[in-house]
Amino acid sequence: MLIEHQDSPRYIRLHADDNVGVVVNDQGVTAGSRFTDGLQAVEHIPQSHKVALTDLAEGAEVVRYGQVIGYALQPIPRGSWVTEAHLRMPEPPALDSLPRATRAAAPLEPLEGFTFEGFRNPDGSVGTRNLLGVSTTVQCVAGVLEHCVERARRELLPKYPNVDDVIALSHSYGCGVAINAPDAVIPIRTLFNLARNPNLGGQALVIGLGCEKLQPVQLMPGDALTSGMSEPQWLYRLQESGNGFAGMVGQILGLIEARLEVLDARRRETCPASELVVGMQCGGSDAFSGITANPALGVAADLLVRAGATVMFSENTEVRDGIHLLTPRAATPEVADALIREMDWYDRYLERGMADRSANTTPGNKKGGLNNIVEKAMGSIAKSGSSPIAGVVPPGEKVRGKGLQFCATPASDFICGTLQLAAGMNLHIFTTGRGTPYGLAMVPVIKVATRSELAERWPDLIDVDAGRVTSGRLSLEELGWEIFRLYLDVASGRTRTWAERHRLHNDLVLFNPAPVT
Numbered sequence: 001m002l003i004e005h006q007d008s009p010r011y012i013r014l015h016a017d018d019n020v021g022v023v024v025n026d027q028g029v030t031a032g033s034r035f036t037d038g039l040q041a042v043e044h045i046p047q048s049h050k051v052a053l054t055d056l057a058e059g060a061e062v063v064r065y066g067q068v069i070g071y072a073l074q075p076i077p078r079g080s081w082v083t084e085a086h087l088r089m090p091e092p093p094a095l096d097s098l099p100r101a102t103r104a105a106a107p108l109e110p111l112e113g114f115t116f117e118g119f120r121n122p123d124g125s126v127g128t129r130n131l132l133g134v135s136t137t138v139q140c141v142a143g144v145l146e147h148c149v150e151r152a153r154r155e156l157l158p159k160y161p162n163v164d165d166v167i168a169l170s171h172s173y174g175c176g177v178a179i180n181a182p183d184a185v186i187p188i189r190t191l192f193n194l195a196r197n198p199n200l201g202g203q204a205l206v207i208g209l210g211c212e213k214l215q216p217v218q219l220m221p222g223d224a225l226t227s228g229m230s231e232p233q234w235l236y237r238l239q240e241s242g243n244g245f246a247g248m249v250g251q252i253l254g255l256i257e258a259r260l261e262v263l264d265a266r267r268r269e270t271c272p273a274s275e276l277v278v279g280m281q282c283g284g285s286d287a288f289s290g291i292t293a294n295p296a297l298g299v300a301a302d303l304l305v306r307a308g309a310t311v312m313f314s315e316n317t318e319v320r321d322g323i324h325l326l327t328p329r330a331a332t333p334e335v336a337d338a339l340i341r342e343m344d345w346y347d348r349y350l351e352r353g354m355a356d357r358s359a360n361t362t363p364g365n366k367k368g369g370l371n372n373i374v375e376k377a378m379g380s381i382a383k384s385g386s387s388p389i390a391g392v393v394p395p396g397e398k399v400r401g402k403g404l405q406f407c408a409t410p411a412s413d414f415i416c417g418t419l420q421l422a423a424g425m426n427l428h429i430f431t432t433g434r435g436t437p438y439g440l441a442m443v444p445v446i447k448v449a450t451r452s453e454l455a456e457r458w459p460d461l462i463d464v465d466a467g468r469v470t471s472g473r474l475s476l477e478e479l480g481w482e483i484f485r486l487y488l489d490v491a492s493g494r495t496r497t498w499a500e501r502h503r504l505h506n507d508l509v510l511f512n513p514a515p516v517t
Contacts, residue, residue, distance in 0.1 A: 009033040009041065011051055012291055012470065015066035020050040020082050022064075022287045022369065024470050026453055042079040048287040048369035048433070048451075050082040062087060065290065065378040067322075070371065084371040089358060093324040095344050100336035103328040105388045111306035114484075117268035117492040118275060118426075125198035126275035128426045128444060128491040130266055132166045132259050133200040135191065135219055138174030138212035141238055144245070145170055145207050148252045156257050160264035166256065167441040169194055173510050174214040181514035190396035190510055191219050193422035198277070199442055201266065203259040207252065210239030268493065274308030276491060277399065279420035279428045279443075280383045281314060283413040286368025286433025288450035290379020292466035292479075293431035297448070298385035299480020300429075300487070301404060305387040310402050312393065312420055315411040316346040317360040318380035321373060326381065326406075331388040338392035342408040349513055360411055364434045383431075395511055399423045413438055414509035421508075427491050429483070437461055438506055439499030444490050446497050448483070461498050 009029040011021030023029055028046040035041075045051050050064070056076040061068045070087030119127040132152075136145055145168045152166045173187050191214075195204050206216045216235045236255060241248045280297050282289055304311040313319075319326065323343055330336035350356050360373045370376045390403030396419060399405055407423050409416040413436070417428065421442050428443045430436075433450035435458055449455040452467030464483060468474040474482070489495040499505075 009035050011035060011039075013053065014064065014291065017063050017066045019052065019054050019056065019061075019063050021053055022291065023047055023049055023051055040079050041081075042077060043081050045081040046369070050287070050369065050371070052076045052078055052080045052082050054078055064375060067374075067378055069375040069378065082371070084366055087371055089372045090321075090374055092320055092347075092357065095323070095340050095347075098324055098327045098336070098340060100327050100333045101330040105329070105386075108302070108306045108387065110308070111273075111303060114273040114307050114488060115270050116273060116276070116488045117494075118271040119199075119201065119266050120269055120271065121198055121202050123196070123202065125424065126271050126426065127199040127201060128276075129164045129199045129442075129493070130162060130201060130263055131164050131199050131442065132203060132205075132256065132263055133169050133195065133197070133442065134166070134205045134207060134256065135169040135195045136171065136174070137206060137208040137214045137216050137219060139170070139172045140175070140209045140212065141207045142168070142170040144238060144248055144252070148249055148256065151249065152253060152256045152260075156253065156260055160260040162264045162266060163260055165441070166260070167505075169442075169508060171508050171510050173512060175212040176517055177213060177512065178515040178517050179213040183514035184512070186396045186514070187510040187512045188214065188218055188396075190419060190422045193396065193398045193424070194418070194442075194508070195219055196398070196424075197421055197442055198424060198426045201263050203262055204234050205255055205259060206235045208235060208237045210237040272308065273304070273488065274402065276304060276307075276309040276311075276427055276487060277423075277425045278304060278309065278311045278487060279314070279407070279417070279423070279425035280312065281413065281416050281420070281428070282318075282380055282383065282431040283438060284368075284432040284434035284436045285365055285370060285376060285379065286450055287370055287375075287379070288368075288467070288470070289431055289433050290382050291450070292469040292476075293433075293448045293450040294379055294382035295476050296466050296469065296479040296483060297383045297429060297431060299476055300483040301383065301385035302387050303480060303484040304487070305385070305403050308402055310399055310405060310424075312399065312405045312407040312423060312425060313381070313384045314407045314409040314416050314420060315380060316342065316408055317350075317357045317373060317411045318377050319343070319406070320346070320357050321377035322381040326384070326389060329384075329387075329389050331390050331403075335389055335391060339389070339406060342392060342394065342406070346408070368433050393423050395419050396422055410511055412509065414506050415511045417506070418508045419511060427487060429487075431466070435461070437499070437502075437504050439502075439504035441505040444497045445499045446483075446486060446490060447499060460502075463497050
Protein backbone atom coordinates (compact mmCIF):
# COMPACT_ATOMS: atom_id res chain seq x y z
CA MET A 1 0.00 0.00 0.00
CA LEU A 2 1.50 3.34 -1.05
CA ILE A 3 0.38 6.34 1.02
CA GLU A 4 1.66 9.83 0.33
CA HIS A 5 3.08 12.00 3.15
CA GLN A 6 0.62 12.65 6.00
CA ASP A 7 0.59 16.47 5.81
CA SER A 8 0.36 16.84 2.05
CA PRO A 9 -2.28 15.98 -0.56
CA ARG A 10 -2.37 12.21 -0.31
CA TYR A 11 -3.51 9.22 -2.31
CA ILE A 12 -3.34 5.45 -1.84
CA ARG A 13 -2.28 3.00 -4.50
CA LEU A 14 -2.83 -0.58 -3.38
CA HIS A 15 -1.00 -2.46 -6.13
CA ALA A 16 2.05 -1.65 -8.22
CA ASP A 17 0.00 -2.16 -11.40
CA ASP A 18 -2.69 0.34 -10.39
CA ASN A 19 -2.99 3.40 -12.64
CA VAL A 20 -5.46 5.16 -10.32
CA GLY A 21 -5.10 6.14 -6.68
CA VAL A 22 -7.68 6.97 -3.99
CA VAL A 23 -7.55 10.46 -2.45
CA VAL A 24 -7.17 10.29 1.36
CA ASN A 25 -7.54 13.91 2.53
CA ASP A 26 -10.76 14.56 4.48
CA GLN A 27 -11.83 17.46 2.26
CA GLY A 28 -10.36 15.99 -0.89
CA VAL A 29 -7.78 17.93 -2.90
CA THR A 30 -8.26 21.16 -4.81
CA ALA A 31 -7.35 21.88 -8.42
CA GLY A 32 -3.62 22.52 -8.67
CA SER A 33 -2.76 20.50 -5.54
CA ARG A 34 0.52 18.70 -5.95
CA PHE A 35 1.20 15.29 -4.45
CA THR A 36 4.71 14.59 -3.14
CA ASP A 37 5.51 12.41 -6.18
CA GLY A 38 4.86 15.42 -8.43
CA LEU A 39 1.37 14.43 -9.58
CA GLN A 40 -0.82 17.53 -9.86
CA ALA A 41 -4.62 17.46 -9.54
CA VAL A 42 -6.20 19.12 -12.58
CA GLU A 43 -9.53 19.59 -10.77
CA HIS A 44 -11.08 19.21 -7.33
CA ILE A 45 -11.19 15.53 -6.35
CA PRO A 46 -13.28 14.52 -3.30
CA GLN A 47 -12.02 12.23 -0.56
CA SER A 48 -12.21 8.51 -1.45
CA HIS A 49 -12.46 9.24 -5.17
CA LYS A 50 -9.89 8.22 -7.76
CA VAL A 51 -7.16 10.25 -9.37
CA ALA A 52 -5.54 9.14 -12.63
CA LEU A 53 -1.86 8.43 -12.02
CA THR A 54 -0.99 8.29 -15.72
CA ASP A 55 -2.48 9.56 -18.97
CA LEU A 56 -5.19 7.08 -19.96
CA ALA A 57 -6.09 6.83 -23.62
CA GLU A 58 -9.61 6.10 -24.80
CA GLY A 59 -10.19 2.35 -24.39
CA ALA A 60 -7.34 1.97 -21.88
CA GLU A 61 -7.67 -0.39 -18.95
CA VAL A 62 -8.33 1.35 -15.64
CA VAL A 63 -6.68 -0.72 -12.92
CA ARG A 64 -7.28 -0.79 -9.17
CA TYR A 65 -6.39 -3.67 -6.79
CA GLY A 66 -4.24 -4.91 -9.68
CA GLN A 67 -7.51 -5.74 -11.51
CA VAL A 68 -9.27 -4.08 -14.43
CA ILE A 69 -12.26 -2.17 -13.05
CA GLY A 70 -13.20 -0.51 -16.33
CA TYR A 71 -12.17 0.86 -19.71
CA ALA A 72 -11.76 4.56 -20.38
CA LEU A 73 -14.59 5.95 -22.50
CA GLN A 74 -12.51 9.02 -23.35
CA PRO A 75 -8.94 10.21 -22.81
CA ILE A 76 -8.31 10.85 -19.11
CA PRO A 77 -5.31 13.12 -18.42
CA ARG A 78 -2.95 12.39 -15.57
CA GLY A 79 -4.19 14.05 -12.36
CA SER A 80 -7.87 13.95 -13.40
CA TRP A 81 -10.80 12.83 -11.30
CA VAL A 82 -11.85 9.37 -12.57
CA THR A 83 -15.64 9.03 -12.31
CA GLU A 84 -18.30 6.55 -13.31
CA ALA A 85 -18.97 8.60 -16.44
CA HIS A 86 -15.41 7.91 -17.61
CA LEU A 87 -15.68 4.09 -17.46
CA ARG A 88 -17.17 1.22 -19.39
CA MET A 89 -17.68 -1.73 -17.08
CA PRO A 90 -15.98 -5.04 -17.96
CA GLU A 91 -17.94 -8.21 -18.59
CA PRO A 92 -18.07 -10.57 -15.59
CA PRO A 93 -15.64 -13.50 -15.55
CA ALA A 94 -16.99 -16.45 -17.55
CA LEU A 95 -18.03 -19.29 -15.25
CA ASP A 96 -17.20 -22.17 -17.60
CA SER A 97 -13.42 -21.83 -17.58
CA LEU A 98 -12.46 -20.85 -14.05
CA PRO A 99 -9.49 -22.39 -12.25
CA ARG A 100 -10.69 -24.78 -9.55
CA ALA A 101 -8.75 -25.44 -6.34
CA THR A 102 -5.42 -24.67 -8.01
CA ARG A 103 -3.82 -22.57 -5.29
CA ALA A 104 -2.37 -24.95 -2.74
CA ALA A 105 -2.24 -23.04 0.53
CA ALA A 106 0.58 -23.58 2.99
CA PRO A 107 -0.75 -25.07 6.23
CA LEU A 108 -1.58 -22.33 8.72
CA GLU A 109 0.01 -22.49 12.13
CA PRO A 110 -2.75 -23.32 14.65
CA LEU A 111 -3.71 -20.49 16.98
CA GLU A 112 -4.25 -22.13 20.35
CA GLY A 113 -5.24 -21.00 23.83
CA PHE A 114 -7.86 -18.40 22.88
CA THR A 115 -11.24 -18.79 24.59
CA PHE A 116 -14.49 -16.97 25.28
CA GLU A 117 -17.33 -17.40 27.76
CA GLY A 118 -20.36 -18.82 25.97
CA PHE A 119 -23.58 -20.77 26.47
CA ARG A 120 -23.36 -24.43 25.50
CA ASN A 121 -26.45 -25.87 23.81
CA PRO A 122 -27.78 -29.45 23.78
CA ASP A 123 -27.07 -29.75 20.05
CA GLY A 124 -23.36 -28.99 20.60
CA SER A 125 -23.44 -25.40 19.36
CA VAL A 126 -22.43 -22.45 21.52
CA GLY A 127 -24.27 -19.17 21.95
CA THR A 128 -22.75 -15.78 22.64
CA ARG A 129 -26.05 -14.51 24.08
CA ASN A 130 -28.85 -16.19 26.03
CA LEU A 131 -32.04 -15.17 24.20
CA LEU A 132 -35.59 -16.39 24.00
CA GLY A 133 -36.76 -16.20 20.40
CA VAL A 134 -40.38 -16.71 19.43
CA SER A 135 -41.00 -17.65 15.81
CA THR A 136 -44.09 -17.14 13.67
CA THR A 137 -45.68 -19.00 10.78
CA VAL A 138 -47.21 -15.92 9.16
CA GLN A 139 -47.15 -12.13 9.28
CA CYS A 140 -50.80 -12.09 10.48
CA VAL A 141 -49.69 -12.88 14.05
CA ALA A 142 -46.88 -10.32 14.22
CA GLY A 143 -48.92 -7.65 16.01
CA VAL A 144 -50.01 -10.01 18.76
CA LEU A 145 -46.49 -11.35 19.14
CA GLU A 146 -44.91 -7.89 19.33
CA HIS A 147 -47.41 -6.99 22.06
CA CYS A 148 -46.52 -10.15 23.98
CA VAL A 149 -42.79 -9.58 23.60
CA GLU A 150 -43.06 -6.05 24.97
CA ARG A 151 -45.11 -7.31 27.90
CA ALA A 152 -42.59 -10.10 28.52
CA ARG A 153 -39.68 -7.68 28.51
CA ARG A 154 -41.43 -5.37 30.92
CA GLU A 155 -43.12 -7.85 33.26
CA LEU A 156 -41.23 -11.14 33.05
CA LEU A 157 -37.62 -10.49 32.01
CA PRO A 158 -36.65 -8.69 35.26
CA LYS A 159 -37.38 -11.92 37.13
CA TYR A 160 -34.87 -13.85 34.99
CA PRO A 161 -31.61 -11.87 35.07
CA ASN A 162 -29.56 -14.50 33.25
CA VAL A 163 -31.66 -14.13 30.09
CA ASP A 164 -30.46 -11.33 27.83
CA ASP A 165 -33.68 -10.60 25.95
CA VAL A 166 -36.95 -11.84 24.50
CA ILE A 167 -37.19 -11.31 20.73
CA ALA A 168 -39.75 -11.91 18.00
CA LEU A 169 -38.68 -13.79 14.87
CA SER A 170 -41.46 -12.17 12.85
CA HIS A 171 -41.39 -11.94 9.07
CA SER A 172 -43.59 -11.21 6.04
CA TYR A 173 -43.86 -14.79 4.75
CA GLY A 174 -46.32 -17.63 5.35
CA CYS A 175 -49.43 -17.05 3.24
CA GLY A 176 -50.36 -15.62 -0.13
CA VAL A 177 -47.29 -17.36 -1.54
CA ALA A 178 -46.62 -20.27 -3.88
CA ILE A 179 -45.68 -22.53 -0.99
CA ASN A 180 -44.91 -25.55 -3.21
CA ALA A 181 -42.87 -23.70 -5.83
CA PRO A 182 -39.31 -25.05 -6.07
CA ASP A 183 -37.68 -21.83 -4.83
CA ALA A 184 -40.02 -21.67 -1.81
CA VAL A 185 -37.61 -24.04 -0.11
CA ILE A 186 -35.31 -21.06 0.51
CA PRO A 187 -37.54 -19.00 2.83
CA ILE A 188 -38.92 -22.14 4.49
CA ARG A 189 -35.55 -23.59 5.40
CA THR A 190 -34.39 -20.11 6.43
CA LEU A 191 -37.19 -19.91 9.01
CA PHE A 192 -36.51 -23.47 10.12
CA ASN A 193 -32.84 -22.71 10.74
CA LEU A 194 -33.44 -19.30 12.31
CA ALA A 195 -35.24 -21.06 15.16
CA ARG A 196 -32.11 -23.19 15.66
CA ASN A 197 -29.65 -20.29 15.93
CA PRO A 198 -27.14 -20.97 18.76
CA ASN A 199 -28.10 -17.79 20.61
CA LEU A 200 -31.68 -19.04 21.13
CA GLY A 201 -30.76 -21.95 23.40
CA GLY A 202 -33.03 -24.54 21.81
CA GLN A 203 -36.19 -23.26 23.51
CA ALA A 204 -38.43 -23.30 20.47
CA LEU A 205 -41.85 -21.61 20.47
CA VAL A 206 -43.97 -20.99 17.39
CA ILE A 207 -46.97 -18.67 17.18
CA GLY A 208 -49.31 -19.50 14.30
CA LEU A 209 -52.65 -18.27 13.05
CA GLY A 210 -54.25 -21.52 11.94
CA CYS A 211 -55.21 -21.15 8.28
CA GLU A 212 -51.88 -20.16 6.74
CA LYS A 213 -50.09 -22.07 3.99
CA LEU A 214 -46.86 -22.41 5.94
CA GLN A 215 -47.50 -25.12 8.50
CA PRO A 216 -45.87 -24.96 11.96
CA VAL A 217 -44.30 -28.41 11.57
CA GLN A 218 -42.14 -26.92 8.77
CA LEU A 219 -40.52 -24.50 11.24
CA MET A 220 -40.00 -26.73 14.23
CA PRO A 221 -36.56 -28.21 14.85
CA GLY A 222 -36.73 -31.96 14.46
CA ASP A 223 -35.37 -32.64 17.96
CA ALA A 224 -38.45 -30.99 19.48
CA LEU A 225 -40.71 -33.24 17.43
CA THR A 226 -38.81 -36.43 18.26
CA SER A 227 -38.20 -35.72 21.94
CA GLY A 228 -41.79 -36.41 22.94
CA MET A 229 -42.71 -32.72 23.20
CA SER A 230 -46.41 -32.41 22.39
CA GLU A 231 -47.69 -29.80 19.97
CA PRO A 232 -49.24 -27.56 22.65
CA GLN A 233 -45.80 -27.27 24.29
CA TRP A 234 -44.15 -25.66 21.25
CA LEU A 235 -47.06 -24.22 19.26
CA TYR A 236 -49.83 -21.71 19.92
CA ARG A 237 -52.51 -21.06 17.26
CA LEU A 238 -54.43 -17.82 17.61
CA GLN A 239 -57.53 -19.15 15.83
CA GLU A 240 -57.90 -21.88 18.46
CA SER A 241 -58.10 -19.35 21.30
CA GLY A 242 -61.58 -18.82 22.72
CA ASN A 243 -60.78 -16.05 25.18
CA GLY A 244 -60.22 -13.06 22.94
CA PHE A 245 -57.11 -10.93 22.79
CA ALA A 246 -56.54 -10.92 26.54
CA GLY A 247 -56.76 -14.70 26.60
CA MET A 248 -54.27 -15.03 23.75
CA VAL A 249 -51.78 -12.75 25.45
CA GLY A 250 -52.09 -14.49 28.79
CA GLN A 251 -51.55 -17.93 27.32
CA ILE A 252 -48.58 -16.84 25.18
CA LEU A 253 -46.97 -15.13 28.18
CA GLY A 254 -47.35 -18.38 30.09
CA LEU A 255 -45.49 -20.27 27.36
CA ILE A 256 -42.81 -17.58 27.30
CA GLU A 257 -42.30 -17.67 31.06
CA ALA A 258 -41.88 -21.45 31.08
CA ARG A 259 -39.00 -21.04 28.64
CA LEU A 260 -37.48 -18.13 30.53
CA GLU A 261 -37.22 -20.37 33.59
CA VAL A 262 -35.19 -22.90 31.59
CA LEU A 263 -32.93 -20.29 29.98
CA ASP A 264 -32.34 -18.52 33.28
CA ALA A 265 -30.68 -21.63 34.70
CA ARG A 266 -27.96 -21.48 32.02
CA ARG A 267 -24.52 -20.05 32.79
CA ARG A 268 -21.59 -19.03 30.62
CA GLU A 269 -18.80 -21.58 30.31
CA THR A 270 -15.26 -21.28 29.00
CA CYS A 271 -15.29 -22.36 25.34
CA PRO A 272 -12.51 -22.50 22.77
CA ALA A 273 -12.46 -19.83 20.07
CA SER A 274 -13.22 -22.65 17.62
CA GLU A 275 -16.88 -22.42 18.69
CA LEU A 276 -17.27 -18.95 17.18
CA VAL A 277 -19.34 -18.65 14.00
CA VAL A 278 -18.69 -15.15 12.71
CA GLY A 279 -20.62 -13.58 9.85
CA MET A 280 -18.94 -10.73 7.95
CA GLN A 281 -20.79 -8.13 5.90
CA CYS A 282 -20.33 -4.63 4.48
CA GLY A 283 -22.93 -1.96 3.81
CA GLY A 284 -22.89 1.71 2.94
CA SER A 285 -19.50 0.94 1.41
CA ASP A 286 -17.03 3.47 0.03
CA ALA A 287 -13.67 3.32 -1.70
CA PHE A 288 -11.94 2.92 1.68
CA SER A 289 -13.86 -0.29 2.44
CA GLY A 290 -11.35 -2.27 0.42
CA ILE A 291 -8.37 -0.37 1.87
CA THR A 292 -8.96 -0.37 5.62
CA ALA A 293 -11.95 -2.17 7.16
CA ASN A 294 -12.43 -5.14 4.82
CA PRO A 295 -8.74 -6.11 4.63
CA ALA A 296 -8.56 -5.88 8.43
CA LEU A 297 -11.50 -8.28 8.62
CA GLY A 298 -9.55 -10.50 6.25
CA VAL A 299 -6.63 -10.57 8.69
CA ALA A 300 -9.01 -11.39 11.55
CA ALA A 301 -10.70 -14.06 9.39
CA ASP A 302 -7.35 -15.79 8.90
CA LEU A 303 -6.84 -15.70 12.69
CA LEU A 304 -10.28 -17.25 13.24
CA VAL A 305 -9.46 -20.02 10.77
CA ARG A 306 -6.17 -20.66 12.56
CA ALA A 307 -8.11 -20.88 15.85
CA GLY A 308 -10.42 -23.52 14.34
CA ALA A 309 -13.47 -21.26 14.15
CA THR A 310 -16.03 -20.73 11.39
CA VAL A 311 -16.12 -17.43 9.51
CA MET A 312 -18.47 -16.54 6.67
CA PHE A 313 -18.28 -13.98 3.88
CA SER A 314 -21.27 -13.44 1.58
CA GLU A 315 -23.01 -11.23 -0.96
CA ASN A 316 -23.25 -12.89 -4.37
CA THR A 317 -23.16 -9.75 -6.51
CA GLU A 318 -20.16 -8.46 -4.53
CA VAL A 319 -18.29 -11.71 -5.18
CA ARG A 320 -19.29 -12.32 -8.80
CA ASP A 321 -16.65 -10.08 -10.37
CA GLY A 322 -13.95 -11.55 -8.15
CA ILE A 323 -14.95 -15.19 -8.59
CA HIS A 324 -11.84 -15.88 -10.68
CA LEU A 325 -9.77 -14.94 -7.60
CA LEU A 326 -11.77 -17.20 -5.30
CA THR A 327 -12.23 -20.52 -7.11
CA PRO A 328 -8.44 -21.14 -7.07
CA ARG A 329 -8.60 -20.80 -3.26
CA ALA A 330 -11.26 -23.50 -2.91
CA ALA A 331 -10.06 -26.32 -0.68
CA THR A 332 -11.33 -28.90 -3.20
CA PRO A 333 -12.69 -28.91 -6.75
CA GLU A 334 -16.10 -29.70 -5.25
CA VAL A 335 -16.04 -26.46 -3.25
CA ALA A 336 -15.04 -24.56 -6.40
CA ASP A 337 -17.96 -26.18 -8.24
CA ALA A 338 -20.32 -25.09 -5.46
CA LEU A 339 -19.08 -21.49 -5.73
CA ILE A 340 -19.64 -21.56 -9.50
CA ARG A 341 -23.07 -23.11 -9.06
CA GLU A 342 -24.20 -20.34 -6.70
CA MET A 343 -22.90 -17.62 -9.04
CA ASP A 344 -24.66 -19.21 -12.01
CA TRP A 345 -27.94 -19.56 -10.10
CA TYR A 346 -27.80 -15.90 -9.10
CA ASP A 347 -26.97 -14.75 -12.62
CA ARG A 348 -30.10 -16.52 -13.85
CA TYR A 349 -32.17 -15.16 -10.94
CA LEU A 350 -31.20 -11.60 -11.89
CA GLU A 351 -31.91 -12.28 -15.56
CA ARG A 352 -35.45 -13.39 -14.71
CA GLY A 353 -35.96 -9.99 -13.09
CA MET A 354 -34.43 -8.23 -16.13
CA ALA A 355 -31.54 -6.94 -14.02
CA ASP A 356 -27.86 -7.67 -13.67
CA ARG A 357 -25.11 -7.23 -11.09
CA SER A 358 -24.62 -3.56 -12.04
CA ALA A 359 -27.87 -2.74 -10.21
CA ASN A 360 -26.07 -3.44 -6.93
CA THR A 361 -24.04 -0.22 -6.69
CA THR A 362 -26.00 2.42 -4.75
CA PRO A 363 -25.95 6.22 -5.05
CA GLY A 364 -24.14 6.31 -1.70
CA ASN A 365 -21.50 3.86 -2.94
CA LYS A 366 -20.85 6.13 -5.92
CA LYS A 367 -20.72 9.22 -3.73
CA GLY A 368 -18.14 7.34 -1.69
CA GLY A 369 -15.92 6.79 -4.72
CA LEU A 370 -17.03 3.34 -5.92
CA ASN A 371 -17.68 3.70 -9.64
CA ASN A 372 -19.18 0.30 -10.35
CA ILE A 373 -19.80 -3.20 -9.02
CA VAL A 374 -16.42 -4.46 -10.26
CA GLU A 375 -14.54 -2.00 -8.07
CA LYS A 376 -16.94 -2.66 -5.18
CA ALA A 377 -16.50 -6.43 -5.50
CA MET A 378 -12.72 -6.21 -5.33
CA GLY A 379 -12.98 -4.40 -2.02
CA SER A 380 -15.72 -6.68 -0.71
CA ILE A 381 -13.82 -9.93 -1.18
CA ALA A 382 -10.93 -8.51 0.87
CA LYS A 383 -12.96 -9.67 3.90
CA SER A 384 -12.19 -13.27 2.95
CA GLY A 385 -8.50 -12.96 3.85
CA SER A 386 -6.15 -15.56 2.42
CA SER A 387 -7.35 -18.88 3.87
CA PRO A 388 -8.63 -21.73 1.71
CA ILE A 389 -12.39 -21.64 1.16
CA ALA A 390 -13.57 -24.71 3.02
CA GLY A 391 -17.24 -24.76 2.07
CA VAL A 392 -20.27 -23.08 0.49
CA VAL A 393 -23.57 -22.54 2.30
CA PRO A 394 -26.63 -22.32 -0.01
CA PRO A 395 -29.20 -19.65 0.98
CA GLY A 396 -31.16 -20.65 4.08
CA GLU A 397 -28.99 -23.68 4.88
CA LYS A 398 -27.00 -24.24 8.06
CA VAL A 399 -23.21 -24.08 7.84
CA ARG A 400 -21.47 -27.43 8.05
CA GLY A 401 -17.84 -27.55 8.99
CA LYS A 402 -15.23 -25.08 10.17
CA GLY A 403 -12.92 -22.64 8.44
CA LEU A 404 -13.67 -19.99 5.82
CA GLN A 405 -17.12 -20.44 4.29
CA PHE A 406 -18.95 -18.63 1.51
CA CYS A 407 -22.56 -18.11 2.60
CA ALA A 408 -24.45 -17.48 -0.64
CA THR A 409 -26.75 -14.49 -0.07
CA PRO A 410 -28.01 -11.42 -1.87
CA ALA A 411 -26.06 -8.27 -1.03
CA SER A 412 -29.05 -6.64 0.70
CA ASP A 413 -27.86 -5.95 4.26
CA PHE A 414 -31.05 -7.24 5.84
CA ILE A 415 -31.43 -10.38 3.72
CA CYS A 416 -27.74 -11.21 4.05
CA GLY A 417 -27.88 -10.80 7.84
CA THR A 418 -31.00 -12.99 8.05
CA LEU A 419 -29.40 -15.76 5.96
CA GLN A 420 -26.19 -15.66 8.00
CA LEU A 421 -28.32 -16.01 11.15
CA ALA A 422 -30.00 -19.05 9.60
CA ALA A 423 -26.55 -20.43 8.77
CA GLY A 424 -25.79 -20.40 12.49
CA MET A 425 -23.69 -17.30 13.13
CA ASN A 426 -23.36 -16.31 16.77
CA LEU A 427 -21.42 -13.08 16.19
CA HIS A 428 -21.64 -10.48 13.40
CA ILE A 429 -19.26 -7.81 12.12
CA PHE A 430 -20.31 -5.10 9.69
CA THR A 431 -18.09 -2.59 7.91
CA THR A 432 -19.35 0.75 6.61
CA GLY A 433 -17.88 3.80 4.92
CA ARG A 434 -20.97 5.96 4.54
CA GLY A 435 -22.46 4.94 7.91
CA THR A 436 -25.51 2.94 8.97
CA PRO A 437 -27.18 2.15 12.33
CA TYR A 438 -27.74 -1.46 11.19
CA GLY A 439 -28.19 -4.08 13.91
CA LEU A 440 -29.66 -7.53 14.54
CA ALA A 441 -31.61 -8.70 17.59
CA MET A 442 -30.29 -12.27 17.54
CA VAL A 443 -26.55 -11.56 17.64
CA PRO A 444 -24.19 -8.77 18.69
CA VAL A 445 -23.17 -6.64 15.69
CA ILE A 446 -19.71 -5.04 15.74
CA LYS A 447 -19.67 -1.94 13.54
CA VAL A 448 -16.41 -0.93 11.80
CA ALA A 449 -15.93 2.46 10.13
CA THR A 450 -13.65 2.62 7.10
CA ARG A 451 -12.69 6.24 7.87
CA SER A 452 -11.79 8.05 11.09
CA GLU A 453 -14.05 10.96 10.11
CA LEU A 454 -17.10 8.68 10.36
CA ALA A 455 -15.91 7.09 13.61
CA GLU A 456 -15.41 10.54 15.16
CA ARG A 457 -18.76 11.82 13.90
CA TRP A 458 -20.62 8.72 15.16
CA PRO A 459 -18.70 7.82 18.34
CA ASP A 460 -21.71 6.09 19.92
CA LEU A 461 -22.57 3.99 16.86
CA ILE A 462 -19.15 2.84 15.60
CA ASP A 463 -17.22 0.21 17.58
CA VAL A 464 -13.96 0.15 15.61
CA ASP A 465 -12.16 2.91 13.69
CA ALA A 466 -10.35 1.32 10.74
CA GLY A 467 -9.31 4.77 9.49
CA ARG A 468 -6.30 4.48 11.77
CA VAL A 469 -4.72 2.41 9.00
CA THR A 470 -4.63 5.28 6.49
CA SER A 471 -3.30 7.68 9.13
CA GLY A 472 -0.47 5.26 9.92
CA ARG A 473 -1.53 4.75 13.55
CA LEU A 474 -2.10 1.01 13.02
CA SER A 475 -1.06 -1.58 10.49
CA LEU A 476 -3.65 -3.91 8.97
CA GLU A 477 -2.07 -6.75 10.94
CA GLU A 478 -2.43 -4.86 14.20
CA LEU A 479 -6.02 -3.92 13.45
CA GLY A 480 -6.83 -7.51 12.52
CA TRP A 481 -5.54 -8.71 15.89
CA GLU A 482 -7.52 -5.97 17.66
CA ILE A 483 -10.71 -7.15 15.93
CA PHE A 484 -9.95 -10.80 16.74
CA ARG A 485 -9.59 -9.99 20.43
CA LEU A 486 -12.76 -7.88 20.28
CA TYR A 487 -14.61 -10.92 18.93
CA LEU A 488 -13.69 -12.81 22.10
CA ASP A 489 -14.68 -9.94 24.40
CA VAL A 490 -18.04 -9.34 22.70
CA ALA A 491 -18.79 -13.07 22.49
CA SER A 492 -18.13 -13.36 26.23
CA GLY A 493 -20.46 -10.50 27.11
CA ARG A 494 -17.56 -8.49 28.53
CA THR A 495 -18.09 -5.86 25.83
CA ARG A 496 -21.45 -4.76 24.48
CA THR A 497 -21.60 -3.23 21.03
CA TRP A 498 -23.25 0.12 20.44
CA ALA A 499 -26.06 -1.54 18.49
CA GLU A 500 -26.77 -3.72 21.53
CA ARG A 501 -26.67 -0.83 23.95
CA HIS A 502 -29.12 1.20 21.88
CA ARG A 503 -31.20 -1.88 20.95
CA LEU A 504 -30.86 -1.06 17.23
CA HIS A 505 -32.42 -4.03 15.49
CA ASN A 506 -33.38 -4.32 11.83
CA ASP A 507 -36.21 -6.64 10.81
CA LEU A 508 -35.57 -10.14 9.61
CA VAL A 509 -36.00 -10.13 5.83
CA LEU A 510 -36.43 -13.44 4.04
CA PHE A 511 -35.07 -14.14 0.58
CA ASN A 512 -38.07 -15.40 -1.38
CA PRO A 513 -37.36 -15.89 -5.11
CA ALA A 514 -40.60 -17.92 -5.49
CA PRO A 515 -43.84 -16.35 -6.77
CA VAL A 516 -46.31 -14.53 -4.57
CA THR A 517 -49.87 -15.58 -5.34
